[in-house]
Amino acid sequence: MKHTISVLLQNKPGVLSRVTGLFSGRGFNIESLSVAETLDSSISCLTLVTRGDEAIIEQITKQLHKLIDVIKVTDIGDSEYVEREMVLIRVKAEAQTRAEVLRVIDIFRGKVVDVSPKSYAVEVTGSTSKVQAIIDILKPIGIQEIVRTGTIAMARASKK
Amino acid sequence: MEKINGSQAIIRCLQEEGVKIIFGFPGGAIIDLFDALMDSDITNVLVRHEQGAVHAADGLARVTGEVGVALLTSGPGATNGVTAIATAYCDSIPMVILTGQVPTALIGNDAFQEVDIVGITRPCTKHNYLVKDAKDLVPTLREAFHIARTGRPGPVLVDLPKDVVAKMIDFPEKKPIRMQTYQPNYEPHQGQIEKACKKILKAKNPVLYVGGGVILSNAHEELTELARKLNIPVTMTLMGLGGFPGTDPLSMGMLGMHGSYAANMAVANSDLLIAVGARFDDRVTGRLDAFAPHATIIHIDIDPTSISKNVKVDIPIVADCKQALSAMNTWFNTSSDFNREQVSASHEPWRATIDDWAKKHPMTYIDEGEIIKPQFVIQKLDELTHGDAIITTEVGQNQMWAAQFYKFNKPRQWATSGGLGTMGYGLPAAIGAKMAFPDKTVVDVAGDGSIQMNIQELATAKQYNCPVKVVILNNNYLGMVRQWQELFYNKRYAGTVMEVTPDFVMLAQAYGAVGLRATKTSEVEDVLKEALATDNTVIMDFVIAREECVFPMVPAGKATTEMLLV
Numbered sequence: 025m026k027h028t029i030s031v032l033l034q035n036k037p038g039v040l041s042r043v044t045g046l047f048s049g050r051g052f053n054i055e056s057l058s059v060a061e062t063l064d065s066s067i068s069c070l071t072l073v074t075r076g077d078e079a080i081i082e083q084i085t086k087q088l089h090k091l092i093d094v095i096k097v098t099d100i101g102d103s104e105y106v107e108r109e110m111v112l113i114r115v116k117a118e119a120q121t122r123a124e125v126l127r128v129i130d131i132f133r134g135k136v137v138d139v140s141p142k143s144y145a146v147e148v149t150g151s152t153s154k155v156q157a158i159i160d161i162l163k164p165i166g167i168q169e170i171v172r173t174g175t176i177a178m179a180r181a182s183k184k
Numbered sequence: 185m186e187k188i189n190g191s192q193a194i195i196r197c198l199q200e201e202g203v204k205i206i207f208g209f210p211g212g213a214i215i216d217l218f219d220a221l222m223d224s225d226i227t228n229v230l231v232r233h234e235q236g237a238v239h240a241a242d243g244l245a246r247v248t249g250e251v252g253v254a255l256l257t258s259g260p261g262a263t264n265g266v267t268a269i270a271t272a273y274c275d276s277i278p279m280v281i282l283t284g285q286v287p288t289a290l291i292g293n294d295a296f297q298e299v300d301i302v303g304i305t306r307p308c309t310k311h312n313y314l315v316k317d318a319k320d321l322v323p324t325l326r327e328a329f330h331i332a333r334t335g336r337p338g339p340v341l342v343d344l345p346k347d348v349v350a351k352m353i354d355f356p357e358k359k360p361i362r363m364q365t366y367q368p369n370y371e372p373h374q375g376q377i378e379k380a381c382k383k384i385l386k387a388k389n390p391v392l393y394v395g396g397g398v399i400l401s402n403a404h405e406e407l408t409e410l411a412r413k414l415n416i417p418v419t420m421t422l423m424g425l426g427g428f429p430g431t432d433p434l435s436m437g438m439l440g441m442h443g444s445y446a447a448n449m450a451v452a453n454s455d456l457l458i459a460v461g462a463r464f465d466d467r468v469t470g471r472l473d474a475f476a477p478h479a480t481i482i483h484i485d486i487d488p489t490s491i492s493k494n495v496k497v498d499i500p501i502v503a504d505c506k507q508a509l510s511a512m513n514t515w516f517n518t519s520s521d522f523n524r525e526q527v528s529a530s531h532e533p534w535r536a537t538i539d540d541w542a543k544k545h546p547m548t549y550i551d552e553g554e555i556i557k558p559q560f561v562i563q564k565l566d567e568l569t570h571g572d573a574i575i576t577t578e579v580g581q582n583q584m585w586a587a588q589f590y591k592f593n594k595p596r597q598w599a600t601s602g603g604l605g606t607m608g609y610g611l612p613a614a615i616g617a618k619m620a621f622p623d624k625t626v627v628d629v630a631g632d633g634s635i636q637m638n639i640q641e642l643a644t645a646k647q648y649n650c651p652v653k654v655v656i657l658n659n660n661y662l663g664m665v666r667q668w669q670e671l672f673y674n675k676r677y678a679g680t681v682m683e684v685t686p687d688f689v690m691l692a693q694a695y696g697a698v699g700l701r702a703t704k705t706s707e708v709e710d711v712l713k714e715a716l717a718t719d720n721t722v723i724m725d726f727v728i729a730r731e732e733c734v735f736p737m738v739p740a741g742k743a744t745t746e747m748l749l750v
């Protein structure tokens with residue numbers, strides 16, 4: 025099962041390598057990882073997507089929590105949450121495909137952020153599956169390069 | 185505030201923490217600290233190899249319960265310490281390791297004797313620090329000691345750049361440490377305690393399975409009270425030996441790969457397993473699905489990651505072992521559901537079954553007349569030291585025979601590398617223990633292979649007038665590996681025959697120690713007696729039955745009931 029885990033940690037040198045070292049050392053996998061400062065610049069928020077059965081996810085969260093520099097670990101999947109990922113795609117756009125590419129971008133509510141005579145650079149934001157979908161659709165037209173941010177996620181505010 | 189330099193501040197921190205002895209080896213990057221140590225009342229033990237320094241500090245920590253401290257220089261000094269740091273980490277031993285580092289301006293430049301020791305030791309320390317700013321020195325050191333000794337203890341490394349320790353700083357006042365990100369939970373959840381106690385009252389075939397956590401949390405009295413109050417048989421892991429009196433009728437001895445027949449059978453047939461400060465290591469469980477298959481499992485441990493890691497636990501209690509056991513004792517003492525006589529009596533049939541197992545296959549060996557049996561040497565050692573010596577070990581068969589045949593009745597008289605199994609641990613650890621308790625008899629039970637891994641520390645023992653005794657069970661083999669080859673590799677002794685071994689008697693003499701040898705069973709007692717009566721470091725070379733195996737043995741990956749027996 026895929027899990028999105030959010031980790032608040034001290035914004036100090038070496039902390040990220042404690043997290044990644046834990047994953048490599050214990051054979052846990054990381055599908056994506058994204059990290060940046062929070063409102064409080066002494067604290068970073070790291071979102072990681074991993075896979076594993078219940079026992080593995082339990083170990084992952086406990087082991088993360090055991091790291092001295094980790095403040096809080098939340099398995100976001102335990103609650104309602106929103107997740108987003110952004111991708112930049114450089115796709116071939118020549119005379120006969122330009123219109124088709126623009127149509128696809130429009131359907132996915134993407135944006136063209138760079139134009140050259142033979143290509144567009146496109147920005148798309150959405151869930152991982154939406155990002156994957158546009159990649160799959162543009163692939164036959166000719167993707168030259170992609171860069172993905174990895175997932176970031178946030179629990180929904182309670183409705184009450 | 186008065187200004188002092190960084191090194192002096194560090195020494196003052198050590199004094200604040202109650203450190204009396206540290207073990208070190210100098211070098212360019214750490215001279216300042218050695219210099220400052222000269223003006224303090226802390227004994228600075230100069231070892232002969234950095235691995236020895238860290239093992240010695242570890243030995244001291246295990247027998248005293250205090251934080252062991254080692255002082256190493258940068259680069260090779262620090263890397264030489266890594267095996268010993270990992271050894272302490274695997275066994276949760278509280279330690280602070282201070283390493284010198286190149287000046288901050290040179291860090292990252294591949295400077296002379298620069299290594300990223302913080303990077304290297306990240307996976308084998310509880311936590312580590314590189315101090316880049318002199319004003320962080322004192323808070324970092326205090327935090328390091330706090331982390332090392334609280335929660336599940338462990339080694340903490342502090343890397344000290346040369347320029348940082350040379351700076352003049354104010355020595356800040358000591359305040360209670362509160363870390364937002366680190367608050368180990370000591371107190372048990374009362375609901376879980378009650379649930380566990382009620383479960384215990386329902387059990388017919390309960391077993392207490394006790395690990396090193398009981399030693400680390402000084403919970404032996406509470407454990408003993410619980411076991412006796414409810415008449416529950418106890419088995420210990422290698423790390424748990426001494427956590428419950430080995431000569432108590434309730435003790436089944438060690439369990440696991442080289443555990444007793446009775447202990448392994450009891451666990452396999454138990455309906456309730458109460459794990460206390462143990463971590464279900466593969467050397468204990470054997471094939472996982474056959475481990476305690478009929479048992480409900482209660483697990484007390486201060487480290488939540490230990491719980492349900494290998495074996496699914498039914499009633500977890502995340503807490504300090506001492507507090508949890510004490511809470512259980514209190515529950516039984518005050519509960520109207522508990523009738524001591526009745527519960528004790530109800531466990532008698534179970535005890536009788538266990539006694540039958542123990543009688544059928546006791547911890548034993550075959551007598552071969554004048555050929556020295558290693559088990560006999562340990563039995564004699566136990567007898568002559570009244571089971572009261574501090575025993576350290578090397579690794580291999582020697583270690584297992586010591587664990588099986590010495591009867592540990594008290595905690596902290598046993599220091600062995602359990603989790604990592606580090607050959608070369610025993611001699612420096614013995615020195616650390618003896619430095620802490622000069623009046624106690626300290627014996628390193630060694631193999632002829634392992635003893636050569638840190639033999640240079642004989643010089644340290646000599647220099648500091650630290651008369652440890654070394655019992656070499658000399659089979660002229662890397663015996664434990666040879667045993668595996670005998671049993672599982674068609675007796676192909678690849679890389680386990682040491683064709684050249686030093687004459688240990690002469691070697692001892694070369695270091696100014698005493699060397700004794702026994703080649704016949706009838707000489708064993710005299711050699712031991714003479715060694716124990718000698719006020720000098722003594723190496724005893726016992727030439728033992730060469731191809732003796734350690735039994736019982738659960739082959740790796742087998743169920744613990746599938747024991748190979750004598």
Ligand SMILES: Cc1ncc(C[n+]2csc(CCOP(=O)(O)OP(=O)(O)O)c2C)c(N)n1
Nearest residue numbers: 580581582605607631632633634662663664
């Ligand atoms: C540093 C290290 N290297 C290798 C091993 C693997 N090993 C485990 S036991 C053993 C044999 C030890 O031989 P010896 O000290 O003579 O003890 P014996 O088993 O013969 O009593 C070896 C090589 C180890 N545990 N530690």
Ligand SMILES: [Mg+2]
Nearest residue numbers: 631632661663
């Ligand atoms: Mg040997």
